[in-house]
Amino acid sequence: MNGSELGEGSMKMEVIEKEKLVYMWGYLPGAMPQRSPLLSPIVVGVPQQGIVNAGNYSWKDVCGGGCGFAMAISDSGKIITWGSTDDLGQCYVTSGKHGEIPEPFPLPDEISIVKAAAGWAHCVAVTETGEVYTWGWKECVPSGKFLGEQAVDKEVSDGQSSFPAQQVTRHPQGSRSKVGAAPGIETRGGEDGAKRRRVSSVKQPAESSSPGDEGPSALPCLVTLNPGLRIVSVAAGGRHTLALSGQVWGWGYGGEGQLGLGSRIRMVSSPHPVPCIDSSSLRKDRAMGLSHGCPGSEGQGLRVPGNYIKRIACGGRHSAVITDAGALLTFGWGLYGQCGQGSTDDELSPTCVSSLLGIRIESVAAGLWHTVCISADGDVYAFGGNQFGQLGTGTEQAEVQF
The missing domain is CATH 2.40.10 (Thrombin, subunit H)
Incomplete structure (x- = not known):
């Protein structure tokens, strides 16, 4: 998924900084008419001249992740995408076409993207002002208004997870985390959340769909964050997202603990702080005998x-x-x-x-x-x-x- 690493079946890209060329290889069905994998690196062409919003036709960065689709950032701060995964809305296929040629993704003209990441079926991007946009698989697009670290009222997201349904239990006794299920967190795999969203939907003038439309994909949304909170980096997984401001924030599917909240939480529908530093997250039994261990007291x-x-x-x-x-x-x-x-x-x-x-x-x-x-x-x-x-x-x- 990402850092810079991709899962099986994903394409890979490498930037040669001096010449600012992007190479790709692997499996990218939407960009290859024969749907056959690329066995050797080939150069990816920049967006064609004359495309609206293409901006500066040169590469700035590539984005890790993407299963069947690819994403990069231009020097002018535009998201460039190509390929597709069954029209789930991650790349330019929101318009109903498979993009064999890299094209700018339709985000607001005035924003400049500095960091972005692609997951299995969703994308997330950070602007130069620290705002976060996300789109793609609905359960990965957060709902509710984030009001900071205090207990707040949040909405529960919609839809069943694509992972197998399972009974979700609390962390066993002796948990290293004191964080429990807060409002906006769904902990039962068999329940549908209320189909309510309170996010800002970014749409082009020609689009007529609304955020509440049924379907597996969600239009680009501006994630509602606490005033003054500036995100500097994001990462996208199979069905979950992390954002970094010094503090880690997470949302999406957490059935295996990938959101780090101490429980097998099926769905977190709004950004929640992930306790990393202050939680008891160094196992004593594994640290015994390490001369470079961290201070702590018995119990x-x-x-x-x-x-x-x-x-x-x-x-x-x-x-x-x-x-x-x-x-x-x-x-x-x-x-x-x-x-x-x-x-x-x-x-x-x-x-x-x-x-x-x-x-x-x-x-x-x-x-x-x-x-x-x-x-x-x-x-x-x-x-x-x-x-x-x-x-x-x-x-x-x-x-x-x-």
Whole structure:
């Protein structure tokens, strides 16, 4: 999904900074008439001259993620998309066509995008003023007005999850997180939420649909955030989203703990703070014997190194964040060991990867079943599923920790 890593079946892109060329390879059905994969890198053409809103016809950045579709940012701050995934509305297919040629996505003309990410079936973007726009699969588009960290009244989002329905339970006794289900959070997999949305819908003049229209996709929406809150980075997973302001915010599907709220929460319909630093998220049993462990007292969790979060990444059903001190925390689905905790258990709260304590982690990327991170010394660590050799270890054996 992203950081810079993509899940199986996704296309990959690489930027050559000097020439500002974008190369792609892999499977991108909407951009390839024969729907056959690209086995070697090819250059992606910039938007054609004369296209409305194309702006500066040069590349600025590429966006990790995207299953069957691709997304990049132009020098003028426009989102450029191509490809499609069954008209779910992530890229230019909101107009009903499959984009074989990169074209600007119809966001408001006056905004400039600086960061963006693509998930399995949704997209999220950050403007230069710290605002967040999101679109695509409806359950990934938040509803309700965010009023800050205080308890507020929030709406419950609509629709059944595309994941198998399951009975969702609270975090077991002894949870490392004290965060429970708040308003705007749905914890029962079999219940439909009220079909209500309170987000600002961004539409072109020719569009006649409304935010309440039925269908799997939602039009681009401006996420309602607390006044003064400035988002600097976003990440999109299979069905969930993280946003970073120093504090981590999350919304979407959380059935495996990928939102880090301490419970198997089926749906979070508005941005909620993810407790990373202040929660007891360093496992004492794994930290014993580590000379570089963190201070703590008997009966209490050990504090994670750092004061704020500086990097975020979303995988298919798991997430990873990095503190300013270089500590790596993971949470969510752990079946393939992608959380790096030495087991295949799900992590319902952000948990420090204790085997990496003492190593300053600078960057992280999360795929469908695996996680990769880079240290300040330039070393690469990988863990999780390895069915296709994605860990680069020379074997196909999964790794539950580095």
